[in-house]
Amino acid sequence: MGRSHLAIRMRIRRHKVFLLCLLGICVISFLHYYKALHNISLLQELSAPSTHLKSLKIFSDIFWNFPAADFRPQQDFHKHSQLKVNVDSNLILKGPPDKKLHERTFVLRDDPTPFFIHTKSGAVCFREGIDMTASASHHRLLQQHHREIKFKDKAINEVEKVVQCPCRQGWHGPHCGIPTIVYHSNLPSKSKVTPRKVPRRVINAININHEFDLLHTRFHELGDVVDVFLVCESNFTAFGDSRTLLFQQMILNGTFDYIKHKILYVFLDHFPDGGRTDGWIADDYLRTYLTKNGMSRLEGLKADDVFIIDDADEIPVRDGILFLKLYDGWTEPVGIHMRKSLYGFYWRQFGTLNVLSACTAAMLFKVYKGDGIYLRRRSYYSMSGFREYENSTGRILVPWAIGSPVHYAGWHCSWCFKPEGIYYKLISAQNGDFPRWGDYSEKRKMSYIKELIRTGGWFDGSAPEYPPSDPKEHMYAPKYLLDNYEKYRYLLENPYATINVKRNGSSFKGVI
Structure with a gap:
């Protein structure tokens, strides 16, 4: 009889142990799920004054090991940060005056601005x-x-x-x-x-063809926030035809002297194999070369510096980029909600364009293999180094976007040129984004292009009804353009509209 009671007690004890272990697993799973939802450190949340969370903290301290502090990458993860640079304190671009622009390097330094x-x-x-x-x-x-x-x-x-x-x-x-x-x-x-006690350095990478007015706009919008602009120009169009290095000429003739000290010129002197047949090869290669060549010529790069890659017609708002520069605690990768326009800021399209554009230098190299095209593709979850990098940060990494569908954090102005510029874009376009409208002679006529601008129509014959927009509305266009209204009037008012519309007590040209 005694043995029977002993056996029963042993079974009860085993069941209790099993139930306690099961309860522990459930609690741990709940805490991990809670952390993933809120994207904050588990121990930070458990430190809240709530009594029940404090009791759970004791349990998590024993069984769980999540760091509470934000990720602080090593300062020397990139080979260039180990270089000893002995240059004048005012010199940022390295290299003698006669050295070619595309061979110079750039020394990144901490921003001393008292923000x-x-x-x-x-x-x-x-x-x-x-x-x-x-x-x-x-x-x-x-x-x-x-x-x-x-x-x-x-x-x-x-x-x-x-x-x-x-x-x-x-x-x-x-x-x-x-x-x-x-x-x-x-x-x-x-x-x-x-x-942050010391601001991050911000690196903005862009490919340029002939979007020079928008490039001036970018430099004026972001010039005091971005530490270096990596600007890539090729002597080939995206289609594979030869082109003149106009941006290089403009740097040398003084056009960009106001921002020249922050420009690292990247020169792509060849067209990729297969790019003529498959235009997407050429399109991707532009961003790959821009990132790898430009980043390799930076000295003093830190793991938590911010890398941003944009198309020339995508202009982020200064305040959003400044936040990335000055604050710790945001996750990555980072998208940007941009106001969409066609031909000029007067044709505002519905919704926003949310482009995945930014990450830290550590994520760029450890996850995206130093290639900006992978950042643009939103393929981080499937990248081989993502989980390892996420674990090294001690945080759940989820993408987010500056702005929202109703709070613009930038501008995307597509085909925003004078008619001659649209013509050049048509014949320069890559051989992959079909239909390639530049292949149709009737689409290249100036009269046809001007009519598209007037009506807001598209090359396929459609004419969407865009909402009316007013230059006085919030986030209509970047401040630099509005401050120089007469110079950039072709981007701010429809140059071929014939009807004067009165709105909010002021008149401006528009199409109804």
């Missing part, structure tokens, strides 16, 4: 985001908070937790450094981002 200010009360505020009109009264409140905490003998870091900066319209967060296009984005960790 944040430290108040006497302990607050850290973003200069551009604070409301100066409220600063006087707010300063008195900050001083009062400071006195109360000091009187209670609290630690100085608790002052920063209490102090809030007064934000002007369009800026959010305790430091007033989160722009509206990030605040209303799908970034899960937006409430957890923190200012």
Whole structure:
């Protein structure tokens, strides 16, 4: 009888152990799922004041090992960061004056701009985001908070937790450094981002053909935020015909002297094998060469620097790129919601173009193999190094996009040229995006192209009804174009419209 009771007790004990283990597995699975949903560190969430989460923290500390801190890549992961560069402090482009543009290298340096200010009360505020009109009264409140905490003998870091900066319209967060296009984005960790002590360096890569007005616009929009522009030009069109190196000539004749110190010129002197038959080979190769050649000529590259690759007709908003530069805590890769336009900013298309455009240098090399075309393809999940890289960061990496379908974070202006520029794009287009309209003689006629611009029609004969747009509307066009309205009028008003439309008390040309 005693043996029977003992056997029963042993079975009960085994069942209890089994049930406890099963419960533990369920709790661990729930915590991991919770972390994946919110894209924040598990231990950070468990540190919340909630009593039940605090109890779960003890369990997770024993069985789970998730780092709570944000990923801090090694500063010397790229071979160029190990180079000892002995140059004048004002020199960024390396190489003697007679050295060819495409052979020079570029030295990346930390941006010394004081983007944040430290108040006497302990607050850290973003200069551009604070409301100066409220600063006087707010300063008195900050001083009062400071006195109360000091009187209670609290630690100085608790002052920063209490102090809030007064934000002007369009800026959010305790430091007033989160722009509206990030605040209303799908970034899960937006409430957890923190200012960096040293800004990231931003690298913007672009291929150029003849989009020079949009290139000027990009440089003026992003010139004080981007640290280096990698601009690639080829002596072949995307179709494979020879072309003049117009951008190189413009650099040498002084056209871009205002931004020349931030341009690293990339020269593609050959056309890829098979590119004439399959235009997508040529299209992909442009971005591959741009990334690999340009990045190999940067010195001092850090793992958490930001790499952004755009087409020439895609212009990100400055504030969104500045956020990537100044804040920690966002995940990657990063897309950008852009306002879509055709022929000019006056033909606004529905919705936004969300282009996956940015990641850290570490992700570029460890996941995308140093090739920007893979970033554009959205194929990170299937890349061989993705899971290893994700594990090294200690975070669940999910894509997000600056902006939203109703909050534009940039502009995509497709076929935005004068008629002569559209003609050149037609004959230069790659042999892959069929139908290739440049192959049709009637589509290349100036009269036909001008009629397309006038009506907003497309080469296939369709004429979509675009919503009416007004140059005064928010995010109509980049500020540089609006500030130089007469010079760029052909992009801001339909040059072939004949009807004057009155809207909001002002008149402008448009087509109904």
